[in-house]
Amino acid sequence: MRELWIELGERSYPIIIGDGLLNRLPQALSDRGMGTDGDLFIITDENIAPHYLSGLEAALKEQGYTVNSFVVPGGESSKSLKWYENIMTEAIQLGLDRKSVVIALGGGVVGDLAGFVAATYMRGVRFVQVPTTILAHDSSVGGKVAVNHPLAKNMIGAFHQPELVLYDTATLLTLSDREIRSGLAEVIKHGLIWDEAFLNWCDEHADALLKLDAESLSYALYRGCEVKASVVSQDEKEAGLRAILNLGHTIGHALEAVAGYGELLHGEAISIGMVGSARLAEELGYPATIVERTQSILERYGLPVRIPKHLDTDAIMAAMMRDKKFKSGQMNFVVPVEIGKVEIQTGISPTLVRSIVDDLKGEV
Amino acid sequence: MRELWIELGERSYPIIIGDGLLNRLPQALSDRGMGTDGDLFIITDENIAPHYLSGLEAALKEQGYTVNSFVVPGGESSKSLKWYENIMTEAIQLGLDRKSVVIALGGGVVGDLAGFVAATYMRGVRFVQVPTTILAHDSSVGGKVAVNHPLAKNMIGAFHQPELVLYDTATLLTLSDREIRSGLAEVIKHGLIWDEAFLNWCDEHADALLKLDAESLSYALYRGCEVKASVVSQDEKEAGLRAILNLGHTIGHALEAVAGYGELLHGEAISIGMVGSARLAEELGYPATIVERTQSILERYGLPVRIPKHLDTDAIMAAMMRDKKFKSGQMNFVVPVEIGKVEIQTGISPTLVRSIVDDLKGEV
Known part of the structure; x- marks a missing residue:
């Protein structure tokens, strides 16, 4: 316990x-x-x-x-x-x-x-x-x-x-297998935004977690909650830092909305979104290894890393622009700047985001 | 200002x-x-x-x-x-x-x-x-x-x-005359629960307040807010002390509910309720002068001090027993123990309350 x-x-x-x-x-x-x-x-x-x-x-x-x-x-x-x-x-x-x-x-x-x-x-x-x-x-x-x-x-x-x-x-x-994988996507997110050692632990314990090994699961939930708590305790009412918890959620929410809630589970959508954020980081000049590492751990957990081809790019972009995080036409994104560390980047051009969405669809 | x-x-x-x-x-x-x-x-x-x-x-x-x-x-x-x-x-x-x-x-x-x-x-x-x-x-x-x-x-x-x-x-x-009088009932309440000097001031300035003299009104609102703030700042989430603000409200809410909202304005209902609380204090052994003082200032403001005869006593009692302040069958009341000071009295017998309700109707 x-x-x-x-x-x-x-x-x-x-x-x-x-x-x-x-x-x-x-x-x-x-x-x-x-x-x-x-x-x-x-x-x-x-x-x-x-x-x-x-x-x-x-x-x-x-x-x-x-x-x-x-x-x-x-x-x-x-x-x-x-x-x-x-x-x-x-x-x-x-x-x-x-x-x-x-x-x-x-x-x-x-x-x-x-x-x-x-x-x-x-x-x-x-x-x-x-x-x-x-x-x-x-x-x-x-x-x-x-x-x-x-x-x-x-x-x-x-x-x-x-x-x-x-x-x-x-x-x-x-829980169904799919719900388990989806849930673990948020656990992995907590490693990606805050703690490389925990991410490595998640990599090593993927099989145990997917089999719901009680001890591994207990630690993963504990550490996931602990990371989130570290962020939230510094920003209870969501004034600033807390936004880093949204890694992958901007693209993810848009995918959920366009797919219709239910086609993509929340964790599946943010899995794709986290790969998108890593691709964005690469475009902004951060190491390409971030993309590789993000993608490989998500794939290890059987999570999707590409946007389903039938989802319309215009609709995805429109859903993102409606998102409350894009008031006043500015696009802000949480991007990984190294494994275990993210930053909020402002003034991202919608054209760049669109090219990443296209890319995530094309590579399927 | x-x-x-x-x-x-x-x-x-x-x-x-x-x-x-x-x-x-x-x-x-x-x-x-x-x-x-x-x-x-x-x-x-x-x-x-x-x-x-x-x-x-x-x-x-x-x-x-x-x-x-x-x-x-x-x-x-x-x-x-x-x-x-x-x-x-x-x-x-x-x-x-x-x-x-x-x-x-x-x-x-x-x-x-x-x-x-x-x-x-x-x-x-x-x-x-x-x-x-x-x-x-x-x-x-x-x-x-x-x-x-x-x-x-x-x-x-x-x-x-x-x-x-x-x-x-x-x-x-x-505002209509009736709304003015009703509103001033809460101002008077703040004097009754907290500040005898302010109650005296209200007595002296009754004519000015009822005529909406700007300077008197400004002070009355200021001091009313200040009294309430003194109570609230000690008990923001309503754990204890704040209950004293409910002087007159237990009977008052019951009268509003039974009369049907609108027949009695809120301030009129709590005016009657405050007289009831003073009568209760008298029955509990506190000086009869509290009743006299409470009643005289409310009458001075043209506020009702008796329960309209057509309101059914059983219905009034039932409404009070439903009131959230009476969970577990206990009756708690805010009673004035002197002018400018109230206490919360627990374990009040419903029979005693009923006799006061009858009394407030009978004396019309």
Whole structure:
């Protein structure tokens, strides 16, 4: 079992990672000052609920907790104002008060949605995350919570730190191969932006991680969270440094939008985006070895490194220009300047970006 | 012109109060670091817009600001998730980004709604309040923002401090007599809970305040904000002390709910509630002079001090028991223990409260 303390002054909290931890949730809640006087409200989705919900509820009730739960449909469409309102209605009807604790049991969608409920129910109640995907290691640090607007993702949200993150690596065994690879893309990203030694470790432990070896997975999630925490603790409200976490996300978000959410998983899209950023670095005069290293580790994890040919270049460019990071026509990019170090480069010409997009399609 | 600095660490902000200040908004924005690189988004209602919106927009545009506005219907019904979503849609379509500033031009409803938009648009943008009612002096301190849920008021919200509050007492001249009296009830409350000398001043200046004498009004708003700020700065997130601001609100909210919103204005309802709290204090052994003093100053301002006979006692009691302050069946009340000082009393018997409600109806 590993414990990582996210240092954010009075909003500090622990991330506890290990194999078979789910049944420790009652004790962990109690250790963090969330006793049985506060009602628990578990928010999960219909994919996760059949595996873990009834067991978790039983374990909590046995320790004297009052437990209610709300199950949303699986997938991104639940991260909407409509489901947010449905959950709020249920919370009010249940009579939940300010002592209540919202628990997110699931991946990033459930975490974001439940977190926004916790951030705004009665102006904020306590929040606990129980992630069940690898990708969620990324969203379990940073306090970003949100729902989507039909016109754009994550436009409605808040910063709301959890009191506790409990990460049971055993819950990851139900993930598909593709979800595992996609989730590990964010782990690799944390190596690329911050820590070459960790990237090397990821390279050496690729087989173990892809097989979900509990010990390797526990360390990878721990170190991924730790890197993100190092960045976030220096920039809690996203004023500057935090932007480096977006390596690969500018192209990645555009690909997700153009492909239609679901065709490319998030990690797959940012995998391609990270190769694009490395290509951009090369064009800007940084060593070509960055491209080779980025591409080889992603390929080792079976992640895509080229843009699917049927995606329209104009549409990809248009999606990037709409991205909130390109206000006022300026294009900013996070680019790797060496392995384990990135910088934000401003004033990138759209023509250059377009040539890289074309290139990433042509080389398939 | 008076300036009061609300001290909340890095979230500190000034409240500027004076006669004819509206045209100083461009300068005040600039002084607070909100330059023309951030788009302004004014949220107001259809009662206020005809008086001030076009003039304010023109003054801001003249100084180089990009200004957009959104007009909601007047009244409490605009403080809904539906209008919140409409405003979010407009903000996204306008392409507002994180540098944008949301300006609330109006009373408490507009302030709460616009504040919740500012708290959650792209996870939070800057917020400025331009209150146009006396009552809004109360909501301009404390950072509480919210929308209503059909099942209960203010259930969905956040804490989001403004960067600036600009209070032009000239905008109060369009208020009706009843709105003026109702607004002054919260001013009097601040005297009752915190400052006997200020209560005496309110007594002496009743005629001037009711006539909206600019100098008296400016001081009353200043001191009212200052009292509230003293309480809030010791308890920003409403953990304890801040509850004393609810003097009169427990009975008051129940009366508003039972009468149907609109029959009793908020200040009228809490006026009756404050007399009820004083009666409760008397029953608990505190001097009867508290009741006399409370009642006489409220009567002096033409505020109601008795519960309208047609309101059903059972319904009033039921509304109070539903109130979030009475979880677990315990009744807590803010009671005046002397003039200018209140305490939170727990374990009040519902039977005693009921006898006071009956009493307040019977003595009409």
